[in-house]
Amino acid sequence: MGKNKAILEIKGYTKIYGEGKKAADNVTLTVESGDIYGFIGHNGAGKSTTIRAVVGVLDFDEGEIFIDGHSVKDESFECKKLTAYIPDNPDLYENLTGIQYLDFIADVFGISAEERQKSIKEYADKFEITDSLGDLISSYSHGMKQKLAIISALIHSPRLLVLDEPFVGLDPKAAFTLKQIMHDICEKGTAIFFSTHVLDVAEKLCNKIAIIKQGKIIASGTLEELTHGETLEEVFLEVVDG
Amino acid sequence: MGRNIILLKTLLRSTSRFNSYKYCKDKKKRGKIVGAWVGAGILYLMLMSYCIATCVGYGHFGLTAGIPAMCAMVISLLSFVFTLFKTNGYLFGFKEYDMLMALPFEPKSIAACKFLYMYINSLPWYLSVSVSTLVGYAYYAKPSFAVYPLWVILSLIQPIIPMLGAAFLGFLTAKLGSGFKNKTIAQTVLTMIFIGLCFGSRFFIEDMLKNNKTEEVLSNISDITDKTGSVYLPVKWFGGAVTELNVLYMFLLIAVTAVLFTVVFTIVGRSYRQINSALGSHAAAGKFVMKEQKQKSLISTIAFKEFKRMTGSVTYMTNALIGEIMCFGMGIAVLFVDIEKVIKAVTKGAPLTSEMMVPAIPFIVYFFVGMVATTCFTPSLEGKNYWIVQSLPIRKKTLYQGKMLYNMFLTVPFALFADVTISISAKAGVVNTLLSAVLVVCLCAFSTAWGCVCGIKHIKLDWENEVEVIKQGTGVVVYLLPNMFVTMGLIVLVVYLGTLISSAIVTAGMILASAILAALCYARAMSLAAKQD
Numbered sequence: 001m002g003k004n005k006a007i008l009e010i011k012g013y014t015k016i017y018g019e020g021k022k023a024a025d026n027v028t029l030t031v032e033s034g035d036i037y038g039f040i041g042h043n044g045a046g047k048s049t050t051i052r053a054v055v056g057v058l059d060f061d062e063g064e065i066f067i068d069g070h071s072v073k074d075e076s077f078e079c080k081k082l083t084a085y086i087p088d089n090p091d092l093y094e095n096l097t098g099i100q101y102l103d104f105i106a107d108v109f110g111i112s113a114e115e116r117q118k119s120i121k122e123y124a125d126k127f128e129i130t131d132s133l134g135d136l137i138s139s140y141s142h143g144m145k146q147k148l149a150i151i152s153a154l155i156h157s158p159r160l161l162v163l164d165e166p167f168v169g170l171d172p173k174a175a176f177t178l179k180q181i182m183h184d185i186c187e188k189g190t191a192i193f194f195s196t197h198v199l200d201v202a203e204k205l206c207n208k209i210a211i212i213k214q215g216k217i218i219a220s221g222t223l224e225e226l227t228h229g230e231t232l233e234e235v236f237l238e239v240v241d242g
Numbered sequence: 243m244g245r246n247i248i249l250l251k252t253l254l255r256s257t258s259r260f261n262s263y264k265y266c267k268d269k270k271k272r273g274k275i276v277g278a279w280v281g282a283g284i285l286y287l288m289l290m291s292y293c294i295a296t297c298v299g300y301g302h303f304g305l306t307a308g309i310p311a312m313c314a315m316v317i318s319l320l321s322f323v324f325t326l327f328k329t330n331g332y333l334f335g336f337k338e339y340d341m342l343m344a345l346p347f348e349p350k351s352i353a354a355c356k357f358l359y360m361y362i363n364s365l366p367w368y369l370s371v372s373v374s375t376l377v378g379y380a381y382y383a384k385p386s387f388a389v390y391p392l393w394v395i396l397s398l399i400q401p402i403i404p405m406l407g408a409a410f411l412g413f414l415t416a417k418l419g420s421g422f423k424n425k426t427i428a429q430t431v432l433t434m435i436f437i438g439l440c441f442g443s444r445f446f447i448e449d450m451l452k453n454n455k456t457e458e459v460l461s462n463i464s465d466i467t468d469k470t471g472s473v474y475l476p477v478k479w480f481g482g483a484v485t486e487l488n489v490l491y492m493f494l495l496i497a498v499t500a501v502l503f504t505v506v507f508t509i510v511g512r513s514y515r516q517i518n519s520a521l522g523s524h525a526a527a528g529k530f531v532m533k534e535q536k537q538k539s540l541i542s543t544i545a546f547k548e549f550k551r552m553t554g555s556v557t558y559m560t561n562a563l564i565g566e567i568m569c570f571g572m573g574i575a576v577l578f579v580d581i582e583k584v585i586k587a588v589t590k591g592a593p594l595t596s597e598m599m600v601p602a603i604p605f606i607v608y609f610f611v612g613m614v615a616t617t618c619f620t621p622s623l624e625g626k627n628y629w630i631v632q633s634l635p636i637r638k639k640t641l642y643q644g645k646m647l648y649n650m651f652l653t654v655p656f657a658l659f660a661d662v663t664i665s666i667s668a669k670a671g672v673v674n675t676l677l678s679a680v681l682v683v684c685l686c687a688f689s690t691a692w693g694c695v696c697g698i699k700h701i702k703l704d705w706e707n708e709v710e711v712i713k714q715g716t717g718v719v720v721y722l723l724p725n726m727f728v729t730m731g732l733i734v735l736v737v738y739l740g741t742l743i744s745s746a747i748v749t750a751g752m753i754l755a756s757a758i759l760a761a762l763c764y765a766r767a768m769s770l771a772a773k774q775d
Binding site for chain 1: 267526527528529530532534535536537538539540542543546547550551553554555626627629630632633634635636637775
């Protein structure tokens, strides 16, 4: 799947909290155009800390992060124009209706009226929330908010899609739709970097995986390189516990 | 009982700056907390200075006996107003409602703990008034030793009755509002009606009590204070208890407070679940049909987002719109009431004419519309949603420009309306009216930009309840108090200058000054925003 153009490059990224505790320690990895890159690890291993730094939400101490050649530290605005982010528990503007929120995102990315109408309709239909787009987000269930956040991330065709635990809260059909969409957009050259606890999903979906433990990458590479015929679960338990 | 104390303690701890300071390792954050303490300390000192100055006035004119009633009145008014604007955010529809109701607490206990939480958080304000007026009273009256502890203790009880009154009004608005489809708008309208009735009844009572309208201003105020005591009995009980050491008054103040507390929270407790369930449920039509979409500019879309944020919150709407509504009411009122009569009523018979007041019109209007600028709390209001603007390609400059644009949308139409109607009513003439309109727009721009500077400088995203930033945020307080006092000073200054030189020249000078200040504040806001990128 890889097309060898580096979209996301994390080089020696280190994040130190409070009294010197390293939440991320010299993290280095590269996500190329067309990759679906899974980022796995225990709770508190440093997945969200890394993801939040990639999307420019979190400051970091050492290292560099590049998105399509732009430094997140120095050119964060350029980076954000190329990226879409879906957090694990999206807090959206609850006083807007679904369509108002999507319009807000579309306005931010300067998407024309016709283009947004087409893509909102396409994705909202796929996730079966078109009927609810006129309702306030505060009336949405967790899963519906998650679907809305996913649609908002997709409507501006990002070069890099970053997702933190995207399948949590999604019903089986929506999870299947999301996986299909992930495959589709990767075919078109988008790079996807996402964290998950569900190893089966990572195994079936990703072409590359990185395992993080206590802030350090302890294993990374293509799925084949990592597993060598074993299941991802077995590999994960071996490297994490070993 | 023990469980309720645990709840109260936890509520206080969850928003306590001391707790954050104690456990926060980030030096920058700790510095900000210390800064907020210092800022709050300055505000308490300002209030204490005001109270001491008032006591000096009372003492100087031989009205020392009126100081206890004045203290009780100031505390009562402060506590009533503070609570009225906060009740909806603190008592009803708060975010941890589900979590608390799932725990073994009675609904009335939760409501009562939330009320006590509000009370304890406001105690420094009441104590500032109490201690400073006690100092003033002690200086002039040389009271016995027993007065000192009694004064402080009873002044801590004094705010509870007005707070209960305000909380009960909040309860009524929430209960009535919860029956409507658009609960937020309904609650806001009802709150505004109650506020209007409270202000209206104050003037009505004052008017009934007045015997001689040409009395000296200070003795007039003292007269009102004394007579308020005969209408609002807790003021009388406080005065009697601390000056005459009257045990009956002491007992009455404590007993009535306790009884009212029990009664109010028994009533509130009965409907608490029903009100919160209604406020927490949202109608979902599920009938959306995709129609033609429109593309907006980024700044407009941010301004629209702010508008929706406002209409989704009773606390936001009541606090942001109160000045505008008062301004609108004033603009309408002067069309029907002789402005000379209004001036006489407001200035308590001071020898001022409408002609003399012409240069002050934009400042009077600004006093209301500039009372709160939404920009001083909207940066903090992003709260947990901050990740959205942080992860999107929106420069902070653009974000704050959008927030400023919204505040201008909100203030300018009301300010212009009131300014023009008052100018017409005061027969200010075309040139003065035009200049006045330009000045009021410049003042709105200044308020917006100055508010934004305060809002960005004192941004607080980790709030638990929006009341913390809308009503008690450092940005709001830093904006509000100097703005209010400077405006009052400017009203006096321009009236005085208007007696020396042409009103048009005074207004033109003020346009220049306010435009320069607005531009400077805007530049400062933009430079602060650029640092956040």
